[in-house]
Amino acid sequence: MSQLYIEDIELGDDVGPLLKEPDRAQLDAYVKAWGTTTGRFVSDEAAQAEGFTGVILPGNMSMGLLAQLLTNWVGLEGKVRRLDVDFRRSILPGDKLNCSGIVTDIQMVDGENQVTLDVFTETQKGERALQGTALVVLPNKG
């Protein structure tokens, strides 16, 4: 895995996209690991009773996928410090997700290279299901 350095990036740089296509098996594995056994993430009937077409992904699972964009980007020597996300639309298993970001600020704070990003997850319909901001720290070269 190659390491990204602060010298490699500029304001306005695109991050990603990380393309994800969580299927029903992954959703089932997630809710099983979570220990959730009922409700809109598990049962199509329960989801339909709430007006969805079928089971939806938990917001915290979708956010976990978006976090992966950041952990992949900053590498093992970088750190993800903050992720603040609004869950704006539901995501269904099988949706094709584009997790992306853009660099909006670069600052040296307390000897750290802090990078602020806008981040979002778009579905195949072009709708932003998740949107938020993140703060990461990148190392210096050499």
Added chain:
Amino acid sequence: MTTDYQEEERQVMANLDYDRSVVGVEVDVGKHEVTKEKIIEYAEALGETNPVYFDEEFAKGTPYGGMIAPPLFYNLFSLASGLDPQVNFGTTGFDAGQHAEFFEPVRPGDTIYATSQISSVYAKTGRTGTMVFTVRRTSYRNQNGELTTVVERRNVRRDIRK
């Protein structure tokens, strides 16, 4: 228009039926023992490709010196739900988002102790009507008393019949 929205928000909050006494009261919500197996299960469900989350041998050679959990792993912890302000508004509730801050990484073998409080309840009015947000802040510390994660979860209640 903004003024109309603010007035609507003020009226909803003035009349909102909820338990104001629990706001800002921090309580223990239990502990969670972190296993390597659960981290791997979580990483697989998310399709993680970074071996630091599932390959101990690889992880030993990284700056972390061993396996760690992906940052959002705390969402899997089985803990008590904490104090409930019993917000009586709308017909249904949804997760509206999370604000997470990350400190020490979570590792296999850690015992994570969590405390939680309702940090705020507020109304927000937009063109689709008024929604009531409840923000719950949970702080997670490891067995050494080090903060690992602080999360504010936003839950929203609204009337979907409108």
